[in-house]
Amino acid sequence: MNILIVGGGKVVYFLCRTFLSKGYKVTVINRDQDECTWLARRLKVTVVYGDGSDSQILEEAGADAADAVLAVTPNDQDNLEICQLADLRFRVQRTLALVNDPDNEEVFRQLGITAAFSTTRILSSLIEQRAGFEEITNLIPASEGKVNITEVVLKETSPVVGQPLIDIALPENSLVASILREGQAIIPRGTTVLQDGDHLIVISLPENLGQVLKALTGNMK
Amino acid sequence: MSPNQKLFIVIVGCGRLGSYLANRLSSEGHSIVIVDINESAFDALSAEYSGFRVEGDATELAVLKQAKIDKADLVIAATREDNINLMVAQVAKKLFRVPRVMARVFETKREKIYRDFGIETICPTLIAGDVLLESLMKLSVITEKGGRQ
Numbered sequence: 424m425n426i427l428i429v430g431g432g433k434v435v436y437f438l439c440r441t442f443l444s445k446g447y448k449v450t451v452i453n454r455d456q457d458e459c460t461w462l463a464r465r466l467k468v469t470v471v472y473g474d475g476s477d478s479q480i481l482e483e484a485g486a487d488a489a490d491a492v493l494a495v496t497p498n499d500q501d502n503l504e505i506c507q508l509a510d511l512r513f514r515v516q517r518t519l520a521l522v523n524d525p526d527n528e529e530v531f532r533q534l535g536i537t538a539a540f541s542t543t544r545i546l547s548s549l550i551e552q553r554a555g556f557e558e559i560t561n562l563i564p565a566s567e568g569k570v571n572i573t574e575v576v577l578k579e580t581s582p583v584v585g586q587p588l589i590d591i592a593l594p595e596n597s598l599v600a601s602i603l604r605e606g607q608a609i610i611p612r613g614t615t616v617l618q619d620g621d622h623l624i625v626i627s628l629p630e631n632l633g634q635v636l637k638a639l640t641g642n643m644k
Numbered sequence: 645m646s647p648n649q650k651l652f653i654v655i656v657g658c659g660r661l662g663s664y665l666a667n668r669l670s671s672e673g674h675s676i677v678i679v680d681i682n683e684s685a686f687d688a689l690s691a692e693y694s695g696f697r698v699e700g701d702a703t704e705l706a707v708l709k710q711a712k713i714d715k716a717d718l719v720i721a722a723t724r725e726d727n728i729n730l731m732v733a734q735v736a737k738k739l740f741r742v743p744r745v746m747a748r749v750f751e752t753k754r755e756k757i758y759r760d761f762g763i764e765t766i767c768p769t770l771i772a773g774d775v776l777l778e779s780l781m782k783l784s785v786i787t788e789k790g791g792r793q
Binding site: 476477478479498499500501503504508511512524526527530533534 | 727
C-alpha cells in the first residue's frame with residue numbers, strides 16, 4: 424500500500440514508523456525544511472518539502488499513485504484542502520483528515536472526505552470509557568459515532584436496582600436494549616425488574632450518554 | 645443584487661478587503677455580520693458601520709453559527725488564507741445552503757481548481773495581472789514598437 428502523509432511533528436514520525444513496519448510505502452509532505460531533513464535521515468520514507476495543499480507539491484509527492492492520503496497538519500482548513508485535492512484532482516481512494524473542532528468531523532464528511540478524526544472526541548470518549556465510571560465496562564461508538572453502545576454494570580448502590588424498567592426515568596433517545604444476568608441474555612420488557620450485578624446494554628446518542636449513566640448509576644461524574 | 649434589495653451578508657475576515665466591503669455594504673443599508681479571529685481587526689471598521697462583529701476562528705463551526713451564516717443571503721470569505729476562504733465558502737454553500745458565496749483566493753492555481761468545483765472565486769493576483777498587462781498593451785500601441793524610444 425502507498426500512503427501519503429501531510430503534516431509534521433512526532434505524530435508523523437511514529438505514523439511513518441508504524442506504516443513502514445507493516446511494509447507500506449510512505450511519502451511525507453512537510454513545510455519545514457529542517458524537519459524534512461530530520462525525517463529523511465531517520466526513516467526510509469520519501470520526503471517532499473512544501474505546502475501539501477498545493478497541487479504541484481502533491482503531484483511531486485506522487486499523489487496520483489497513493490492508495491490513501493492522511494492529512495494531519497494542525498489546521499483544519501489545510502487538512503480539508505489537502506484531502507479534497509487528493510480526492511478530486513488525483514482520484515485518491517481514501518482520504519483521511521485530522522480535525523481540531525469535533526464539529527468538523529461531520530462537516531468534512533459532507534464535503535466528501537472519507538473519514539475525519541477529532542483528537543478531542545477520541546480522547547474524551549477514552550476518558551468516559553476508562554476513567555470516569557468504573558461501572559462502564561465497554562463503550563462502542565457505532566455509525567461513525569452517531570450512536571453509542573455502552574455496557575453498564577449495576578452495583579447495589581445504583582438507584583435503579585429493584586425497579587422495573589418502566590419506572591426508570593431514562594433520558595430521551597436512550598434504550599436498555601438487553602440485560603445480561605448470570606450469563607443469560609434477556610431482552611427486557613417494561614416490567615423487567617433490574618437487579619444488582621446486571622450488565623445493561625444501553626443504546627444512546629453521544630450527547631445524552633452522560634445523563635443516561637447518571638440515571639443508571641447515580642454517579643454525578 | 646438590485647439596488648433596493650437589502651441583504652443579510654456575512655463577511656469572514658476583517659482585513660483591508662473585508663473591512664472595506666463591510667463599510668461600503670453597511671452604508672448602503674445591508675445587514676452585515678463580520679467575523680475575524682482578532683478583535684483588533686475590527687478597528688478598521690468605520691464609525692458609521694452598523695453591523696455586528698463576531699470574534700472567532702471561522703474554521704470552527706460554532707463561530708459560523710454564531711454569525712448566523714444559516715440565514716445569510718451572501719457570504720464573502722476574505723481572510724488572508726486561501727484555505728480558510730475555501731473551507732468557509734464550501735461550508736456556507738454545501739452545509740448551510742447560502743444562495744451566493746464568494747471566496748477570495750490569491751493563488752492562481754487554486755483559483756482555477758475551485759472554480760471548477762463550483763465555488764465562486766475572486767483572484768486578486770489574476771485581476772491585477774490582467775489590468776497591468778492590458779495597460780502595458782495600450783502603452784506598446786502608443787509607442788508602436790513597444791520598446792523604450
